[in-house]
Amino acid sequence: MRIRTSLFILLFAVLGFTSTLGAQKIASVDMERILSSITEYQDAQEQLDQLAAKWQQEINQQYDAIKGMYNKYQAEQVLLSEDQRKQREDEIIAKEKSVRDMQRERFGPEGSLFARRQELVKPIQDAVYEAIESYATTRGYDFIFDRAGSAGIIFSSPTYDKTDDILRALKN
Template sequence: MKKLFLFTSILLFLTVAVFAQTSPVKIGYVDSQVILNQYPPAIKAQSDLDALIQNWNKKIDSMTVTLQQSYQSYQQQVETMTADARAQREQEIVLQQQRLDQFRQQKYNQQTGELYVKQEQMLGPIKEKVFDAIDKVAKEEGMNFVFDKAGDVVLLYADQEYDITFKVLDNLKRGK
């Protein structure tokens, strides 16, 4: 029993000694949304994307109004139409609906839509610069890990002392 106690004590001492020799882990965080909302190239890119979206939405609204008008006109005249005329108008309405759906898909599809492609083209290089700036500041600050407060990682509490958001933003604005 005495040997077991001695062995356990030595093992515990060695474990504590090993952990005492390792350097502490330094963790920081950024709020990438704050950076993107205050970094001029990101603001410009988002403004351009918003203008594009606004134009597409106007087109969608126009197509929707035209479709609704066609359908209302059809409903008002359906009783007086011949079977052939009715079938032709129904086909026209179906085609209008298909064009509207196709336009929406072409612009807003999550993987292949023009919005997705434009976001990657316009924001991709900017995000790369942000990541490079985060990397640089983290290395300057001697940090082992940097989390994104705006990302999917839930950050329940963080001391402001470890927030490097504005250091990264300053680094980006200085162009370093």
């Protein structure tokens, strides 16, 4: 009798759980496609790419200068006194540290490129997220997943892809 009661409770719980899952509305969007269709986003990405390339070129030039300093030091090392060798080594080390600091200031997690990206791209991303949230709220969706991201979706039916709807909402 006890087993029968336990099975009944388990069956009731499973049926209740599956009916709850059936009531949820789920959709997916392709954030990559949405963002790439926005001209302002493409312009911002291009600006960021150009800025990063310019800064990387400057850093590469600094590293080339350091390499030149080191090669010169290697060639003249036997002619230098101990103090002169130490001074040249310190100069090379200081220059390397300076370039690494510049690289961190520009490309690091709190760097200038990140700040510029926040300034240019974040408002566009916020507008897209607001459009998605508004779409989900007005149409009663419980979850909207990003198909382009690594959110762990292995399969998504095209029926649930609402990317085109979000693109139309952004154009309005």
